[in-house]
Amino acid sequence: MKYDNAMSTRQIDSISLPVTSPGTQRQLKVIRYGNPGARPSAYLQTALHADEIPGMLVLHHLDGLLYEADKAGNVSGAVVLVPVANPVGLSQYIRGHLSGRFELGNGVNFNRNYPNVTDEVANRVSSGLSHAADENVALIRQHVSTVVAEHPAPDEVSFMRKTLLMLACDADICLDLHCDAEAVMHVYLGTPLWPDAMDLPAQLGSEATLLAEVSGGHPFDEAAGGIWWSLAKRFPDFPIPPACLSATVELRGGRNVSHGLARRDADNLFRFLIRRGLIEGDPGPLPELLAAAMPxxxxxxxxxxxxxxxxxxxxxxxxxxxxxxxxxxxxxxxxxxxxxxxxxxxxxxxxxxxxxxxxxxxxxxxxxxxxxxxxxxxxxxxxxxxx
Ligand SMILES: [Zn+2]
The missing domain is CATH 2.40.50.100 (RNA polymerase II/Efflux pump adaptor protein, barrel-sandwich hybrid domain)
Structure with a gap:
């Protein structure tokens, strides 16, 4: 397929990460569909652990589906894709072997320690909350974006973490695509999102759905989604819904990379986005959930x-x-x-x-x-x- 961005809302941004050693500079590439500020909005990223490849192929196929929908004028919301979320990890080759998951410089897992801005956002919104849930959502989103933007990020990896969260933190839907070692499709979700988010694992054919309110380590999905239920607990007198459907999707095992699987997964994500109102069209009947959610x-x-x-x-x-x-x-x-x-x-x-x-x-x-x-x-x- 030949992409012609002039005929579509498809935009590509390149965000440079800070130079970590002279002579090298890495970028995050961001693909955007839809008009700026359109709602609902979705953010999808893949390969945060670097050596988890299935999601890269899934986003390749999803990009094609979105492009066709966009050309037909059917993208009514906004979709942001980051097909390579961790160029730092992707550079970690040791004797021919890609070593993802942990930053080699300090041994820290790439999917831990995302900025936790709950305290600061709580301070800034406390006097402005009302009894209108949609007004609270707008107020909180505005402050979350500001506080994340102000978060110090002196080095390449902390800047990468902050930038990914900046891109995701005001989205209605945030999907972090990973894979396990050898596995069936499974999904991690925040407990407060259940059962409203059931259409995600049902559409994906997930064989296990795991729920946690706080899983520990402050991973990406909880940084984007968990702030909503943290604030709801702090301000019980005001309506604060879980306004970001944030999930970690485990696309089976690391070797499950094929056009057949990736096309199916991309098609299911596309149908999910249709059902959630980002794309106009018929999502078809929702498949039955294969397995009840478990804690x-x-x-x-x-x-x-x-x-x-x-x-x-x-x-x-x-x-x-x-x-x-x-x-x-x-x-x-x-x-x-x-x-x-x-x-x-x-x-x-x-x-x-x-x-x-x-x-x-x-x-x-x-x-x-x-x-x-x-x-x-x-x-x-x-x-x-x-x-
Ligand atoms: Zn992972």
Whole structure:
């Protein structure tokens, strides 16, 4: 397809990140559809962890769908795409291997530590809130944008974090597209967004939906969406709805990159945007939700009790029952064959939605995740995200 931006609302911005070493400068590329200020608005980014590739192909196909819709005059809201959200991480090649997820310079996860502006926004809006929810939403959005813009960002990665949040923080919909190691489609959402946001996992064919109000570490999706329920708690006398449907979408496993899957996912995101009023058209019937939403506190993160070779007895998408063996660890160094195999069981009944891709483990590594219905005692009140 030949893009002709002169015939469309499609605009491309390039935002330069601060120079971190002489002779290098990286950019964020931002693709925009729709008239400035149009509502509803959606923000979609991908590859925040850098080595998570499926979303890049999904946004490529979604861009094509949006372009066609735009040419037909059917983009009534505004859509912002950031198809490569982390050019810093993408540069981290070590001996031929792309090393994403953590910033090599300091070991910090790229999806943690987003600016938390709740306190400052609360200070600025406290005297201006009213009993009209839509007025409160407009007031809060205006101050969130200002306070994020004022947030100090002295280095390349903090500037990148701040810029991504700036692009997302006043959107009605914010979708952060990731992937897991080996996994089925699954979605993380803020608990206050449920069940209103059910159309997202239903349309995507998500096989697990995990809900948390605060998961710990202040990841991107909670920085964009969580401020709404934080402010609602601070100001219980005023109506403050969860005005940003913010989600982390895990597009299966890292190797699930194909035109077939990406076209299907892009088509489902496009239908979701139609249903949410950003694009004119018929979204078709909403597919049935494949699996009930579960609390993130109910996820059994199965740990390796010992070192050895991991043999999975269950695969992502399989349903397991509490007490059922989900994997074995074989110790190749064992003195006797009958003592070389350790079976590991699930603590919960539910769907195994992801497991690691490597097959050698060390004690304490999280090997797989199973979505149970009830909070597990050791998952309540703790950081729910993995490193
Ligand atoms: Zn990720």
């Amino acid at each position: 993130l506190e109910g996820v059994d993160t199965v740990q390796a009790p010992c070192a050895g070779v991991v043999v999975y007895l269950k695969e992502p998408g399989d349903h397991v029952t509490a007490g059922e063996a989900v994997l074995e660890i074989v110790d190749p160094w064992s003195d006797a064959p009958d003592s070389s195999v350790t079976r590991v069981c699930s603590r919960v009944s539910g769907v195994m939605y992801s497991h690691r891709s490597d097959r050698l483990t060390r004690p304490g590594q999280t090997l797989c995740r199973i979505a149970g219905a009830d909070p597990l005692p050791d998952r309540v009140g703790v950081n729910l995200l993995s490193d």
